[in-house]
Amino acid sequence: MNKKLVNISALLLLSLTAAAQDRPEPPSELSNPVAIVLLTVIIGLLIAIGILGSVVISAMDIYKDRIKKSGTVLTILLLLVAGQAMAQDTPAAKTTLINGLSQTSFYLLVSVIVLEIAVIISLLFTLRILVGIERKRRIKPVKEAVPGKPKISWLDKLNDTKSLDADSEADVDMGHDYDGIHELNNPTPPWWRYGFYCSILFAVVYLWRFQSAPTQAEELASAEAAAAEEKAEYLKLAANNIDEKSVKQLTDPADLAAAQKLFSTNCAPCHGPQGQGVVGPNLTDDYWLHGGKINDVFSTIKYGVADKGMKSWKDDFSPRQLAQLASYIKSIHGSNPPNPKEKQGILEQ
Amino acid sequence: MPLEKFSYDNRTVKWFAYACIGWGLIGMLAGLWAALALVLPDLSLGFAPTTFGRLRPVHTNAVIFAFVGNGIFMGVYYSLQRLCKARMFSDILSKIHFWGWQAIIAGGALTLFMGCTTGKEYAELEWPFDIAITLIWLVFGANMLGTILRRREAHLYVAIWFYIGTWVAIAMLHIVNSFELPLSFLKSYSAYAGVQDALVQWWYGHNAVAFFLTTPYLGLMYYFVPKAANRPVYSYRWSIIHFWALIFIYIWAGPHHLLYTALPEWAQSLGTVFSIMLIAPSWGGMLNGLLTLRGAWDRVREDAILKFFVVALTCYGMATFEGPMLSLKNVNAISHYTDWTIAHVHVGALGWNGFLTFGILYWLLPRIFSTNLYSKKWANTHFWIGTLGIIFYVIPLYWAAFTQSMMWKQFTPEGQLKFQFLETVNTIVPMYALRAFGGTLYLSGVILMIVNLTKTILRGTFVANEPAEAAPLPKVIVTHGKAHWHSWIERRPIQLVVFSLIVVGIGGILELIPTFLIKSNIPTITSVKPYTPLELHGRDIYIREGCYTCHSQMIRPFRDEVARYGEYSKAGEFIYDHPFQWGSKRTGPDLARIGGKYPNSWHYNHMMDPTSMSPGSIMPQYPWLFEDKVDKTLTPPMINVMRKLGVPYALGYEKQANADMEKQAQEITASLQKDKLPIQPDREIVALIAYLQRLGKDIKATH
Incomplete structure (x- = not known):
């Protein structure tokens, strides 16, 4: 009777998950590569559940006297799981896309997978209990009799580092002797082993994803686009929209102080700390190579004069900073610093 | 069967040990100088050989090929003889190997100071040295393989698999990466150009780490850790899995040095995924070593040698977890070009290679001088200074790397870069100073070790030829101990060489050849012209x-x-x-x-x-x-x-x-x-x- 119950609940679960996998898929999403992978995983896991389930059931068959307890546990578990699967089916509004799938479909598919994994784990757990009991009884009746033997925790199971005592060490000794070095043949810890499998799985998925992932150039383009949008938003709000036509000379001491700081780190190497000129021309005399009006100075800084070695600063400074700098340069006019560079350009008062 | 009497050659081991210590000191001094020069640029003295650009190759080549290289040979010459129950194949080859290698190092250091370099990282030595390295490597191989063939032990222990894998892979990497056309006696140009050169170089560079700093040291670990701890190796089957997986996967991971560069993206992806798959095989080595110490942990508290081994293995584990993480493109976008890489490699170099070498030196030198270590207390002090040194070295650099990378990537709301490059450098200079302090600590530990070992040597008597005896190899080899399929290849060194070559060759061939042959990997730009x-x-x-x-x-x-x-x-x-x-x-x-x-x-x-x-x-x-x-x-x-x-x-x-x-x-x-x-x-x-x-x-x- 119990067997039947289990069977029915397992079937119920199967049909529910099957329904769950079909329902959120409008035809267009079925062709999505992510959806296909997720569906494949779901089907694969379903098959595993089917196989495991039948194994568990036949294992139970053998131990009829013990079925009553574990059978009910399993049924409850399965029913619980099935209830969860139903709970997943509530439709949600389509908002953002994840890998080309709507959020709803994506999370639904993923939670089906999670659910399936949970079922598999619980089945495995049940199976382990059943088989474990049997093995212990048959092979190691002596050891079981040892009183006070500590229960193995899940952490130890995951770690599974055996041969802690001399007895079990002798069990796994390979019998090698290399210059006195002996070798045991302990199993590798399960977490390490499964970690390795996971990394291989990661590699396969990564390489497969690589087909459809954006290229480096596309990544850059989308980053640039997002940045341009942000900048446009900012400029709309800020009183920062200054260009060479609209620039006015600033006289606020705070502006000039800010400009002087920029000047000493960026301009001084070529124009001298006082603007007297070194490699670049003197900025304090009456002679100008590219115009001495505030608009001209602004424009020279902004766009540079490539063939004379003046670089364009428009990517380094904001329009406001360019205006500050141009105003600062206008403000040091006639300051007559020591060691001035010779006159260059046209006289402009 | 009657026992044969023979002796182990300890003299070559001693020479390699001395060379390892001496070059180690020089290499670390060069490193410290270079580190200080980043804080005090005037330390370059306005003199070409002492600028950072020339000191750095001297430092890297000295610590990799001189310190670690001689450390490998020391350990291999000591352990191989005992694992094969045979004296080294030829004393003359041992001599040629030792002096040849030292001549390459000395000449290499000198020419690097002179500015003779191929300009390829970790392969800077010029073409005459490349040829000399190939020849000496062949001598080493002949000597090693000769010993193995004349062994009195039927099966090859896992340490020897790693030695063989190392030898095969380094030979392949060195030869392929060194294709160059000489211009003059000390100047040549790489036969490869641009993207292809980059791929070959980092295929080599990454695997120099794999097969010069890792696999031979894993071999040494498999000998010296169980010896020093007097415990059986934890898992034989684990050593099989991680050996073959490690050498197969490692060779593919080179492109992770070129993420987000102009290297074709498929090659980058291969670099990423193989790096991730490397975690488990690498950790297999660490864990097999650490679990071998089970039952000896009480001794770790007192025994400095075991302490060195534990930290070495832990650093190996940390570095081999961090490496794959750095191979993920989104992490690499932050870490690459910063000091993160430098911190990462020094966890490996100072922790794994350095500490394992120190542990081996403390264990080995008293034995071949048939005495005890002069001061266990000093060795413990060395351990703590060294550990502090590593911490002071790497933490400031991680900090510096993060800070600088974040600063590089910051924009103002107006869409301008927030920081000039120089500002980002000046922000982290104090971290460079702390790093140099960490390096100083580490180096002072090494000096303490040198004093301790000198005192040990002075009070001991050197055993140049250690007597030993063993039965000769029977005609038909019977599998010892429990049967295992892998013991088939453990009896067949030649097959082992060939198999390892195939296993390490696959990744290289599959990555290099497509990059060379498929034109679309490097789209032509017509306006690009040769240099004047x-x-x-x-x-x-x-x-x-x-x-x-x-x-x-x-x-x-x-x-x-x-x-x-x-x-x-x-x-x-x-x-x-x-x-x-x-x-x-x-x-x-x-x-x-x-x-x-x-x-x-x-x-x-x-x-x-x-x-x-x-x-x-x-x-x-x-x-x-x-x-x-x-x-x-x-x-x-x-x-x-x-x-x-x-x-x-x-x-x-x-x-x-x-x-x-x-x-x-x-x-x-x-x-x-x-x-x-x-x-x-x-x-x-x-x-x-x-x-x-x-x-x-x-x-x-x-x-």
Whole structure:
């Protein structure tokens, strides 16, 4: 009777998950590569559940006297799981896309997978209990009799580092002797082993994803686009929209102080700390190579004069900073610093 | 069966131990000097051999090939004889191996100081040394394989698998990466160019880490850890899995050094996934070592040797977890070109290689001098100073790396870069000072070890030939102990060599060949032209001074890099770069598009005194470039060699090259003259300026 119950609940679960996998898929999403992978995983896991389930059931068959307890546990578990699967089916509004799938479909598919994994784990757990009991009884009746033997925790199971005592060490000794070095043949810890499998799985998925992932150039383009949008938003709000036509000379001491700081780190190497000129021309005399009006100075800084070695600063400074700098340069006019560079350009008062 | 009497050769082991210690000290001093020079740029003394660009290759080559290299040979010569129950195959080969290797190191260090370098990281030694390394490596292989073939032990222990894997892989890597065409006795050009050169170089560079710093040391670990702990190896089957998985997977991971570069993206992806798959095999080695210590943990508290081993294995585990994480593209976007890489490799170098070597030295030297260690207390002190040294070394660098990377990527709301490059450097200089302090601590521990070992040696008596006896190998080998399928190959060294070669060969072949053959991997850019003769000379100077140790020439397709340096680098731009100069670290800014950014006079002043143009710069001064002359006689052969390598110079151009060179030099001197900077056109600075002004410009011609 119990067997039947289990069977029915397992079937119920199967049909529910099957329904769950079909329902959120409008035809267009079925062709999505992510959806296909997720569906494949779901089907694969379903098959595993089917196989495991039948194994568990036949294992139970053998131990009829013990079925009553574990059978009910399993049924409850399965029913619980099935209830969860139903709970997943509530439709949600389509908002953002994840890998080309709507959020709803994506999370639904993923939670089906999670659910399936949970079922598999619980089945495995049940199976382990059943088989474990049997093995212990048959092979190691002596050891079981040892009183006070500590229960193995899940952490130890995951770690599974055996041969802690001399007895079990002798069990796994390979019998090698290399210059006195002996070798045991302990199993590798399960977490390490499964970690390795996971990394291989990661590699396969990564390489497969690589087909459809954006290229480096596309990544850059989308980053640039997002940045341009942000900048446009900012400029709309800020009183920062200054260009060479609209620039006015600033006289606020705070502006000039800010400009002087920029000047000493960026301009001084070529124009001298006082603007007297070194490699670049003197900025304090009456002679100008590219115009001495505030608009001209602004424009020279902004766009540079490539063939004379003046670089364009428009990517380094904001329009406001360019205006500050141009105003600062206008403000040091006639300051007559020591060691001035010779006159260059046209006289402009 | 009657026992045969023979003796183990301890003399070669002793020599290698001394060489390991001596070169280790020199290599670490060079490293400390280089570290201090980042804080106090004047430490370069205005003298070419002591600039960072030349000290750094000396440091890396000395610690890798001299310190660790001699450490490997010391351990292999000691353990191999005992694991094979046979004396080394030939005392003469041992001698040639030892002295040959030391001659290569000494000559290599000298020529690196002189500025003779191929410009390829960790493979800087010039072509005569490349040939010498190949020959000495063959001698080592013959000696090792000879010993194995004459062994009295039927099966090969796991340590020997690792020695064999190492030998095979290093031979392959070294030979493939060293294809180069000599220009003169100490100058050659890589046979590969640009993207291909980068791929080959990092296939080599990454696997130099794998097969010079990792697999041989895993072999040593498998011998010395169970010996020192007197415990059985935890898992034989684990050693089989992780050995084969490690050597197979490692070889593929090289491209993770080139993420987000112009390397084809499929190759980058392979680098990423194989790096991730490396975690488990690497950890297999660490865990098998650590679990071997089970039952000996009570002794770890007192025994400095076991302490060194535990920290070495832990550092190995940390570095091999961090490495794969750095191979994920999103992490690499932050870490690459920063000090993170430097911190990462030093967890491996100082922790894994350094500490394992120290542990072995403390264990081995008293034994071959048949005495006890002079002071266990000092050894414990060394352990704690060394550990503190590692902590003080790496934590500031992680901090520096994060800080700088975040600063590089910050924009103001107006969409401008928030920080000038130099600001980001000056922010982390205090971290560099702390790092140098960590290095000093580590080095002082080494000096304490040297004193301790010297005192040990002085009170012992050296056993040059340690007597031993064993039964000869029977005609038919019977499997010992429990049966295992893997013992088939453990009885067959030749098959083991061939199998390991196949296993390490697969990854290399599958990555290298497509990159070389498939044209679409490197799209052609028609406006990219070969360098002029003057620029070629300038490029040689750039390589000679080790500019690539601080400056990259590879702009990644990131918003901040494009804003800071210009359009991102394309594969087609590097087709005439023999060798490539992408670099791996940005202590200074990227130079891929420096051409035309500043006037000639800026470069002139900057090379004379960097702080005059960039206040606060930590770049050294290069006064000799203003005195030394470009060697014009080299121009025609230079053109010829480049043509042979596939650079399309017209036939007979070598005759006209010097005239062209003078003309271009005159133009540059004339422009400098205008800025009151008089210089003779034949000086090196003129050639260097020509090269720098050319960088990254070709692509702009298409716009």
